[in-house]
Each structure stands twice: as structure tokens, then as C-alpha cells.
Amino acid sequence: MRTVKEKNIKIQDVVNILKSGGLVVYPTETVYGIGVSAVDNKAIEKLTKYKKRPIGKPYSIAVSDISMAKKYVTLNPAAENIYKTFLPGPVTVVSNGKHKLAKGVESETGTLGIRIPSYKLVTDIVNRFGSPITATSANASYKKRPYKIADILTNITEKQKSLIDLIIDAGTLPKNEPSTVIDTTYDEIAILRQGSVYIQNKNEILSRSPEETKNCAKELWQKYEKYTGKRAIVFALMGEMGSGKTIFTKGLAIAMGVDDLITSPTYNIVNNYQMKNSTNKFIHIDVWRINNTGEISDLNISQNINDRSVLAIEWADKIADTIRGFNEEAIVVWVKINNRKKVNERSIEWGVE
């Protein structure tokens, strides 16, 4: 372990250490980071030993600019915007990785956090090195945030110290918080979107208020009410955030005699209700947080279909294929709520696919 004052550092020395798989502690605009070559399997293993991390926890990386970032991740429009707006700076952007880095850098789901530090020494090192280095904080897992070298050294063992090859000492850093992590992979709904839904023979109505949206739902319910308990009925709801899918569901619930308060199922994913004076169930589902097609089965929708329940599924277009699979056993009604120019106006379309 060698400690060198920042003003005496030679970039090429640092690069040589990184090339030979070494660990370098370096200052940033947030806390002290620890860098190894992110393309070197052995170096990453050494880092994991140093950090004493649970297995499977990924590392974010530092790159010198956006073009280097693009070699390792796919940037969607949301990510591009954030790069333009916030980088270089104390923000880590998570995108889908291209699997070109050492094992254990990307997350188990293949996502990768990237940051461009606004600390010239770091970008100079990465630039000269020619590929990314890890940008994890220099403390061992669950230990104090390192703003000075002593914060690191007093909290690690001799064995851990022996793993560090170089410390670049810039004194005490200003107490800025660690970088903010922004996950942009959620904007890729396309991964799950199972083909577009075309509503046939569609009916359309204009709603001028949340109250009218509820009334529209009530009218729609009256058309299908006769099937209650005989067949499952699925209302497959589509529409942007804030278009009124939950409001529409409230209207359905009132019409079918559910007395409970209908609230957003975004967190619980599934809310169950009982219809008044009957044994029939009403199931309110929100698949917005689901990002993995293979595991939709965990939601037990087919059980609800067997029970001949009534279902309202928000963000139904995300699991369109799954819903189509119920076409035989259930009555599937697709409902699309579109925003219009006026703030409170919506056009509501419905029909079968």
C-alpha cells in the first residue's frame, strides 16, 4: 500500500497499477472511491474480497464521457436526457448493460450503474486507462462513508489494507452525499409489451370529469353484469399514468356492489374485494411494477378465472398475451383511456380484441 498526495500523482503510474489488476483509492466530488479495472475478472474478485460484499451485489462504474458509456450500456431516451442534464456530476444512471464487463459488475438482471464524476483527476485517469474503473465507495460494506483516508483505514483489517495498492490522498473532502442513483430501465416497457392491442368494433365515449369516468364504468358493467358468477369477466385497462384507470375501477366496483374503499393496487399488486350479497369476488390488479413476463403466473390470475371472478387489470397491455390466453374461459373487455387536450377530458374506448 502506497499513499501519494494528489498534487504529486502521475496519471501514468495510476494507469499502470490498474493495468496490473491493482486497487486504487481515489477522491471524487462525493466520497473516496475505490477503483479497479472493470474489465478484469481477477481485479473485481480482489475488490469483492476487499469490500466484503454479499455475493450478487453489483458495482457501478466510472467512465470518462457518454461515448465510453455507450460501449457498455444501451441508453434509452430517458437515460440520454439524464446524461445531458446531470452528468458529469454526482448521479449514477442505471441502464441495461451490454455484458462486456468483468463478472459481477453488472447486476444479476444485467443492469449497470454508470457515473461520470465531475472530478477531473478521475476522468483523466479513466481517459488514459481507456476503459471503465469501478466507482464504488472506498469503505468496506456497511462501514462509515469515507471523506478522508483515515475514515477508511481505521475501519478495515490489516488484511484488507494489504489489498490496496495505491491511495491518492486529497485530504478531507467536502461532505457531499453519495451519488444519487437513477434507474432508467423502467422506461423500457417495450420489453414486456406483448404486441399492441387493437380493439374491434370499438365503442367510444367522452368523459369530462372523474365522475363521468366512473359513470361510464357503471354503464359498461351493466352490459356484462348478466355473466356474473357464470363466467369470469376481465376488464383489461390501458392508459397513461394519471389517465384514470383506478377511477374507472372505482366506478366498476360501485356498480357491482363492492362496499370497500377501492385504492390503488400499485404496491400490493393485487387487491381482493367481496361483492355484496354474493360469493363473487372482485380482483383489482396493477401490473405496472412487473417487469418479468415469466413470472406473471405468480399472480394466480388463472385461479381467479377458474373461480369466475371479476377482474380489473391496470396496464393490461403489458401482459396482453397472458390476458389473450383467457379469451376462451373469460369475457375479456379491453378498455383504453386516452388523454385529450383539456385537462379533465378523456376519451374512453372499449370492446373486444
Added chain:
Amino acid sequence: MGCRIINHTNFMRILAIDTSCDETSSSVTDGLTVLSNVVWSQSKIHSKFGGVVPSTARREHERKISWVVEKSLKSSGSRYGSLGAVSVTVGPGLAIALGVGINFARTIAEKYNKPLIAVNHLESHILSVLAQNKNLKRSKKIHTYQPPSFGVVVSGGNTLLVYMKHVGNYQVLAQTIDDALGESLDKSARLLCLGYPGGAVLEKFAKQGSQNSYSLPLPMLGREGVGQYSYSGLKTAFARLVEDLKQKSVLSKTQICDLAASYQNTAFEHFIRVTQKAITKYGVHDTKYLFVGGGVAANVELRKRIRKMCKEISISPVFPYSKRLYGDNAAMVGIAANFKYQMGKFVKPEKVDRMPDLKIDQII
């Protein structure tokens, strides 16, 4: 009647497990003292992120639970054999996730012949404020937060105000009729492309912005006395505002910070107005405290506003002693279980079942 809130050291150790949503957590408590509180957060872990994928959440819970439970036992210096009871969250929450914790708790209770306690997640958020740091001197551990009290849960899945006559007896004074406060903050962050869950990110940017930059409609204006929180209209208005601004140009850093601050301000203002009105309407009388639990209470600005409100109506806010007790965690489950233990409220292992739609005032 409920029991008085007291804390001394001849209580049994209770192992608590919570897998109600995205977090896998286990804890050992002794009376009101937290001996260990291990939280394996999926939102933190996955790449640093990759996602709060709920159905993967079940698999993640299954994969992590033994490790998490072992860790909580080890760091509290306990063995299964030395436990007085095993407790577990049975609801409300994500059914498939709840099941993982319940099965695990049931197995331990049967194998080691320990009494089993079923806990309501909402109740444990409220009682989380009673948790005590094990490093405190014993003389400081006796506190005086005796009910009756008001209680608030502000989290991703819930926004709730109750009157607590005594531990175990809750009357709902206000609750959300659509989105929860935490969900609303997460979704607004999402609208700004700050990822999801984004409430914490939103807070960071809000700090750098000006809260009066954009005007947003205050929900339920003039109807605060109805005892309803509502965030869906605000979300819609915000979605429209962001959309309009984006049409003009890509949002700048300043705009993002100002939007975050404006949204947070309006959302909190609504929360405070409804809460204050509901409390004064019910009547403060001899109620001295407002217990505040849930992940959103970790937001510094919200806590500031709650303190200010409490001052105006002459009650004292009580928050958990550690940040780790705000979000979902098992230590708070152990605290709630401690009261049930004293009252002898146990469940048979073969009878315990998940209750995903459990209400705060519902008997388990």
C-alpha cells in the same frame, strides 16, 4: 384493556420476520429493545437496482430468508432455542411475498416448539416509534409515550391516520381514497424520468429546487375535514404539467429540481392539512402524542412539517429512533409482537395464514 408501555429486561426474546413487500427482514427484540434488525432490501440490492420486480420478489425472499434470519439471530447473540416466541407479518401486503415469511416462521415455531404471533404490518409501523436502541443506558429506556395517542402510517402502500385508545385498539380518522403518499412521490419521480421507486431521489432533487416555481392544485381543497387523503388528481395534474413542459424542450436540471420541490410541497401540504383537520375534529383532549411510522417519514422535510403541525395543536410527535425503522423492517414487527405476547395472543402454526387485505382495525 391494553397493557402499559413499559420496558425492562426480563422479557423473552422474540424473533420477528417481515416479507410483506419488497424487503426481506428479520429481527430479534427483547421487550422494546432492538437487538438486531436485518433488512435485505431488493430495491437497494439490485444493481443497486435493476428493480423492484414483485414476482421476482417472491423468489428473492425465498433465496434470502434463511440468510437474513440466521444473521439476525447471530448478531443478537441468540439461538432458536433461546427464543420466547416467533412472530411474523401476516398482512397487509403482497400475498405471494407474505407467504414466504409465514411459511418460514411456521416451520421454526413447529420445529422448536415456540409460540407463534401473527402481526399486522400497519400496527407495527405505528408502534415502531416505541423501539429502543440497545446501546441506550437502562435508566433512559423508560419512556412515557402512553396511549391514548394518534398514529400515522405514511408509506408506499399506505397513508393512514388513526386514534389509538390503547395498543391493539385503533380507530381510523383519515385514509387515502386512491394513491398512497409514497406511491404518489414515486410516480411523480417516474414522470420526471428519475426511475422507480423514486421518492428518495425526488427528495434529493427537491432540496435543490424552489417549491413555489410551479403551481399545482391542492387536493380536496376546502374538504379537508372529510378525513380523506387523495393523490390521484395531483398526479394527473403533474403528468400534464411535465408533458407540456417537455413539449417545449428537454427539461433542464433546474426545472427538474423545481418540479420535484413543487410536487413534494403540494403533496405534503395536503397531507398536513387533512391530518391536522382530522385530529382537531376528533379532539385532542388528553391525547399527548402523534406516533409517526412508515418509509415516507424518513423524508426530512415531511418530518419538519409534522413537527410544526404538532406544535400548533399542542401534541408531541414521536418518530422511530433510527432510519432503519422507517421503511419496512422486522424490528417493528417484534415490537408489536411484544404487546401480543404480554396479552397472550398467539396463533396455532397450522392456522396462520396470509391476509393480504388486512385492515388496521381488523382482528387477526
